[in-house]
Amino acid sequence: MNDYAGQYRLLSWLSPSYPVGAFSYSHGLEFAVETGTVSDRASLISWLKTVLIHGTGRIDGVLFREAHVATRAEDWARLKDIAEFGNAFQPTPEFALESRAQGAAFVRVTRSAWPSSALNEVDEDVVYPIAVAVSCAGHDISCRGGLQGYFHAFMGNLVSAAVRLIPLGQTDGQQAVAALEDTVRQAVSQGMEIPFDDIGSAAPLIDLASIQHETQYTRLFRS
Numbered sequence: 705m706n707d708y709a710g711q712y713r714l715l716s717w718l719s720p721s722y723p724v725g726a727f728s729y730s731h732g733l734e735f736a737v738e739t740g741t742v743s744d745r746a747s748l749i750s751w752l753k754t755v756l757i758h759g760t761g762r763i764d765g766v767l768f769r770e771a772h773v774a775t776r777a778e779d780w781a782r783l784k785d786i787a788e789f790g791n792a793f794q795p796t797p798e799f800a801l802e803s804r805a806q807g808a809a810f811v812r813v814t815r816s817a818w819p820s821s822a823l824n825e826v827d828e829d830v831v832y833p834i835a836v837a838v839s840c841a842g843h844d845i846s847c848r849g850g851l852q853g854y855f856h857a858f859m860g861n862l863v864s865a866a867v868r869l870i871p872l873g874q875t876d877g878q879q880a881v882a883a884l885e886d887t888v889r890q891a892v893s894q895g896m897e898i899p900f901d902d903i904g905s906a907a908p909l910i911d912l913a914s915i916q917h918e919t920q921y922t923r924l925f926r927s
Contacts, residue, residue, distance in 0.1 A: 718857035732913035759907030765895020775841035
């Protein structure tokens, strides 16, 4: 596949308009805003750096890479194992809902609009990074390129949530996106390099925010 076709598809899949419901999840950010932990652009950037480098990003990057490699090798037994690991490595019920619901939506719409035989090898309960990785591999989109797009979209969605929650101005939101460029690059690099045996996260405050969000009195987001 030429670069134009791959880029066009990746941008389509990870666009805010792609119907996976990403806008309805804050990844625990809603509770962090309510408690004052995240209250401005600087604290938002710090929070998102932790999410990407030490939290969910550290797990998602490895899952993405392993699923992409297994798909390119047509090792469907390995892909099934990776999918099971993806479900097991969700630290809270809301994070599991966030990733599985988006993964299921992505599989359904992509099978219809951008079909590939590879995507037929996963179930609809697969977590989001694996769904995107399998589709990238099935359409000859590189692992690194796909992972960069995935992390950029993930980070951008949380910035959008923060703009609504804090509230934060649109310019501040874009300044946060710009400030996180190196963090996204670092998240991609560690996703490509971390051995599978070292998969895991170390962001307990973010996990606790997700747990507390479940019983938050007023909520705009599902996580």
